[in-house]
Amino acid sequence: MKLQQLRYIWEVAQHELNVSATADSLYTSQPGISKQVRLLEDELGLPIFARNGKHLTEITAAGKQIVAIAGEILGKVQDIKNIAQEYRDNKVGSLSIATTHTQARYALPPVIKEFMNRYPGIKLNINQGTPMQISELASRGVVDMAIATEAMELFENLVMFPCYRWNRCVLVQQGHPLTEKKELTLQDVAEYPIVTYVFGFTGRSQLDQAFEKANLHPQLALTAVDADVIKTYVRLGLGIGIVARMAYDPVADADLVPLDASHLFGSSTTKIGLRRDMFIRGFIYEFIRLFAPHLTRELVEQAMAQRDQKAVDALFANIELPVR
Secondary structure (H helix, E strand, O other), X not given: OOHHXXXXXXXXXXXXXXXXXXXXXXXXXXXXXXXXXXXXXXXXXXXXXXEEOOEEEEEOHHHHHHHHHHHHHHHHHHHHHHHHHHHHOOXXXXXXXXXXXXXXXXXXXXXXXXXXXXXXXXXXXXEEOOHHHHHHHHHHOOOOEEEEOOOHHHOOOEEEEEEEEEOEEEEEEOOOHHHHOOOOOHHHHHOOOEEEEOOOOOOHHHHHXXXXXXXXXXXXXXXXXXXXXXXXXXXXXXXXXXXXXXXXXXXXXXXXXXXXXXXXOOOEEEEXXXXXXXXXXXXXXXXXXXXXXXXXXXXXXXXXXXXXXXXXXXXXXOXXXXXX
């Protein structure tokens, strides 16, 4: 059994059993991967993948367990490399972050600028996606951390650190009737077509829960994953927008009016997710602290040592989070 073979079966599984795509991502040949997978299956005496002719169709029951363990082994191998690099030079390496558009566009820029000024030798990679996609990337060890509001709780091997709370605003065009309201109600909002986030993005579930609890059924004119897209369609008059408050720029969005909606929908919490068993390099602790100053190295280490997420949540129960 070779480490290379474990990497091949892991990557094939991550590429939806497409050996050609796996070969492209690893800069190797398709026949080479197929041969090594076969050799591993012969050594183990059982198939990892079911086949229809030359095509892989599914992962076998035994294969699912083998692939999962292969992923853990590859993660530990990367940890060994990270430990060695940390002791050789703690200011050289790479940091991969998976996050949503809202975080990448509105919350992360000043943090990334400061981090890169302090650590010019660190190669920074930012991957954008849905909360589910980015949580999965962190869970699989493809990226070092996920930053999101939703979905991370679905992955048991992620430790979630609360960073800040945020509220929403309703965006309308200048002169819109809602601008004359002293304080918005859910009924007011439900009377107009709404342009907001796709379900599963940026605290969207909080909106649905609020309307459902009030027995209101607003018309969704359009949904998007990007706050800038939402603002564009509000400008076109397709409806009123509901976005994260931090997504409103008083200069760039001066043609729109933000109406406070913090009393209508429960606040949401943005979190950082780290793999429970990962080795955390020094500059990762520093990035976390820059993003959320209350998350000191000592507190992060303490949280990583907890047995489960409930214990982690209890650790942060009395910490007052900043609001954005």
